[in-house]
Amino acid sequence: MKGIKFDFTNMFYPNIEKGIKYEDINGYKNKMEKIISEILEEEPGFVKLLKNTKYLDKILDIQEWIQSFDNFVVLGIGGSALGNIALQTTLNPLNYNNMNNRKTPKIFIVDNVDPDFVASVLDQIDPHTTLFNVISKSGTTAEAMSNYLIARGIIESYGLDPKKHLIFTTDPENGILRKIAKEEGIETLEIPPEVGGRFSVLTPVGLLSALAGGIDVIDLLNGAKSMLEKVSNKNIYENPAALNALLHFLYYKNGYNISVMMPYSNKLFLLADWYRQLWAESLGKKYNINGEVVNVGQTPVKALGATDQHSQVQLYNEGPDDKIITLIKLEKFERDIKIPKVHEEYSALSYLGGKTLSELLNTELFGTEYALTEHGKPNMKIIFPEINAFNVGQFFFVYEFQTAIMGKLLEIDAYDQPGVELGKKVTYALMGREGYEEFAKEVKEKVEKKEKFIL
Numbered sequence: 001m002k003g004i005k006f007d008f009t010n011m012f013y014p015n016i017e018k019g020i021k022y023e024d025i026n027g028y029k030n031k032m033e034k035i036i037s038e039i040l041e042e043e044p045g046f047v048k049l050l051k052n053t054k055y056l057d058k059i060l061d062i063q064e065w066i067q068s069f070d071n072f073v074v075l076g077i078g079g080s081a082l083g084n085i086a087l088q089t090t091l092n093p094l095n096y097n098n099m100n101n102r103k104t105p106k107i108f109i110v111d112n113v114d115p116d117f118v119a120s121v122l123d124q125i126d127p128h129t130t131l132f133n134v135i136s137k138s139g140t141t142a143e144a145m146s147n148y149l150i151a152r153g154i155i156e157s158y159g160l161d162p163k164k165h166l167i168f169t170t171d172p173e174n175g176i177l178r179k180i181a182k183e184e185g186i187e188t189l190e191i192p193p194e195v196g197g198r199f200s201v202l203t204p205v206g207l208l209s210a211l212a213g214g215i216d217v218i219d220l221l222n223g224a225k226s227m228l229e230k231v232s233n234k235n236i237y238e239n240p241a242a243l244n245a246l247l248h249f250l251y252y253k254n255g256y257n258i259s260v261m262m263p264y265s266n267k268l269f270l271l272a273d274w275y276r277q278l279w280a281e282s283l284g285k286k287y288n289i290n291g292e293v294v295n296v297g298q299t300p301v302k303a304l305g306a307t308d309q310h311s312q313v314q315l316y317n318e319g320p321d322d323k324i325i326t327l328i329k330l331e332k333f334e335r336d337i338k339i340p341k342v343h344e345e346y347s348a349l350s351y352l353g354g355k356t357l358s359e360l361l362n363t364e365l366f367g368t369e370y371a372l373t374e375h376g377k378p379n380m381k382i383i384f385p386e387i388n389a390f391n392v393g394q395f396f397f398v399y400e401f402q403t404a405i406m407g408k409l410l411e412i413d414a415y416d417q418p419g420v421e422l423g424k425k426v427t428y429a430l431m432g433r434e435g436y437e438e439f440a441k442e443v444k445e446k447v448e449k450k451e452k453f454i455l
């Protein structure tokens with residue numbers, strides 16, 4: 001069977017004493033069928049885009065140009081960066097930027113305004129041979145826009161032509177980036193208006209930097225399409241997105257407020273970072289679709305195996321019954337290292353000699369899985385037979401679909417993010433953005449009036 005697999009064995013009773021029972025799942029059969037049908041009918045943007053080749057065609061048209069640079073720098077944040085980061089770390093070698101035999105540009109993804117971080121990237125690039133890809137759907141995000149201004153300032157200070165060193169990925173009609181692009185003839189790519197940031201990895205948002213880095217974007221999309229077929233199945237026991245969403249929902253109702261994703265692979269680790277945003281921003285909501293206050297959401301946490309066995313697993317095994325743990329197993333690593341048979345005189349070391357690191361890592365995964373189950377903690381496993389673009393495309397899509405289903409189960413809007421607006425507004429106001437003067441005053445007064453407690 002091609003593609004990723006899902007092992008739900010340790011999510012169910014009696015393997016887990018407080019586990020979900022098949023009869024609990026069966027009680028939701030009709031509801032789940034309805035939810036799957038509804039999503040397929042509504043065709044949210046992240047589903048619809050798989051049927052439209054125009055986004056792919058456009059980036060393939062400019063492939064030669066974008067790969068002719070030495071450096072490709074993404075300037076974006078949140079949904080306009082996390083997918084890009086996950087794609088690069090997962091599908092390119094971990095030392096990609098330092099490889100001498102690289103045939104494609106170095107890729108940098110600047111997703112913060114920490115000056116030490118931004119400066120460290122700028123130190124590594126020569127603006128003459130750099131393409132900056134500014135990604136912002138709204139064109140208003142302070143972080144992406146300030147980094148754009150910095151890049152633009154550098155381009156201008158070197159006397160370079162902005163048209164030759166900038167490409168914008170933004171809304172087809174609206175926003176300041178679109179306006180500047182129109183005025184100046186800067187190359188742009190469209191983000192489909194109906195696709196929200198965290199669902200946009202398979203749009204030009206994620207695809208362009210992936211292509212720049214030599215990733216097989218066609219296979220990536222093929223993986224997503226094959227997963228669409230799988231998750232369109234109305235039989236919940238054959239649909240990984242539906243079963244996983246329902247299991248997470250039922251556990252959530254039983255007080256399991258935390259969803260840990262723990263890949264046993266450094267290359268797959270940042271998929272968990274992408275998932276963290278998707279699950280948090282889509283499902284953490286104050287109001288339900290009827291406008292009632294519900295304050296729902298399951299906190300996503302990322303952990304790395306085996307590293308975090310020495311940091312988190314004590315808590316996962318013996319702490320409160322509030323976590324579901326999704327382990328990610330990689331069956332075939334791209335590279336392997338055999339542990340040499342030295343120190344055979346010491347039994348504390350000799351058992352490792354002759355084994356491979358992949359064998360050790362996957363045995364550790366088995367150990368964690370076994371221990372979690374023995375401690376009665378629900379855990380499941382996603383199995384990557386190998387890391388390739390097809391499997392990663394499947395992973396992205398199954399989680400997007402699962403998030404949409406979970407949104408319906410929680411009866412919230414999974415596609416908005418009103419909870420991030422207030423913080424953004426405060427930043428605009430305090431940084432002096434026009435139109436926010438009154439609000440800036442209000443914020444300052446409120447903070448001033450507070451009784452302080454600073455040690």
Ligand code: PA5
Binds near residue numbers: 135137197
């Ligand atoms: O998922 C989301 O909608 C957000 O994380 C956005 O992607 C993020 O805030 C960046 O927004 P924009 O692309 O408009 O700059």
